[in-house]
Amino acid sequence: MSQWTLFEVFVRSKHGLNHKHVGSVHAADDQMAIENARDLYTRRNEGVSIWVVPSSAITATATDEKEPLFDPSDDKVYRHASFYELPDEVGHM
Amino acid sequence: MYAQMVETGLKQVKSLDEMGAEERAFQQKIDAEIKIEAKNWMPDAYRKTLIRQISQHAHSEVVGMLPEGNWVTRAPTFKRKLQLMAKIQDEAGHGLYLYSAMETLGADRDEEIDKLHTGKAKYSSIFNYPTLNWADMGAVGWLVDGAAIVNQVVLQRTSYGPYSRAMIRICKEESFHQRQGYEILLHMMRHGNEAQKEMVQDAINRLWWPSLMMFGPSDADSPNSAQSMAWKIKRHTNDELRQRFIDQTVPQLELLGCTAPDPDLKWNEERGHYDFGEINWQEFYDVLKGYGPCNRERVEARRNAIEDGAWVREAAVAHANKKKQRSAA
Ligand SMILES: [Fe+2]
């Protein structure tokens, strides 16, 4: 068994953008996880900020929940701007 | 290729009608080019085959650092030393991306590495050849990474999401590897003395055939191909990729002003491809079975690295535990 904790790594690629999941690293503690993530995922200016989170701390949706969770948003077309037809005279809105 | 022979454990590819509901839904997703993710249902054989394939691929990246590591202290200039170290560090990264992808399938990294050390897991045959002169660093980057790219570019579209994403990341970094290698050779051929030019030809003579072997056995001897292709964890046959590599490499070889150690290599107008001679398959299987020139040395170097580093990993855990206790107190 691996003796080190598995961490998920999130990198902010540029100021103003969200952190995005890029992969994982093993490390003995949080600080080492940051250092390993820096060496592994930002060797070519890929980031300006890194988050690491122990993989065990992540709660995820289960695959068999996909339909009950996400289907209800499927039939709500009125939530989209394109649902509302306005005359051309209104211009860009 | 980096995974040259991967057992699927299956004799025959099932048709959709022969599958149960879950497996049929799985196969239909693959047919529709929808990625399979870690938490999705998958057949046991798909999971096991992928663990074997990705771990072989990861082991190859890691063992692949050794032939180049041989030249870090002997690089001719400081610039070349920095370039070589950057490339080797990338290969370590490739190994780690792939081990992470493999772990999403439920495999344990340390256990899989142990299989490498006990000879139960394979890695690419190419890394069992020695790197004897500086031109080998050029030939490895150009031919070995070049062959790897041909394989990895198509694997970006592999059906397993985490593997595909690791491949995309890897491919972004590979072209630096190949270009730095080719530039080493080009520089020696254009500015080198006679002895240096001979060194380039010598490196090509030794690494040409082993590079072609990287694509694995010919299609006729690849019984696992059909299933791997159906699962889209392999996207083209070994012979197709080998031909693609040869076709793109020969013009580069000519530009160098060098030759390949193959008297049968010539352009076939009718086929629109280069013809080439028969690969020495006996040599390929021998190297894969552990009887290449450096197999023992490579595995020993890996085993020593892990064993000699054990105290560092243990100390890091002890330090982390101590810090945790202190902050709890
Ligand atoms: Fe690589």
Ligand SMILES: [Fe+2]
């Ligand atoms: Fe590479």
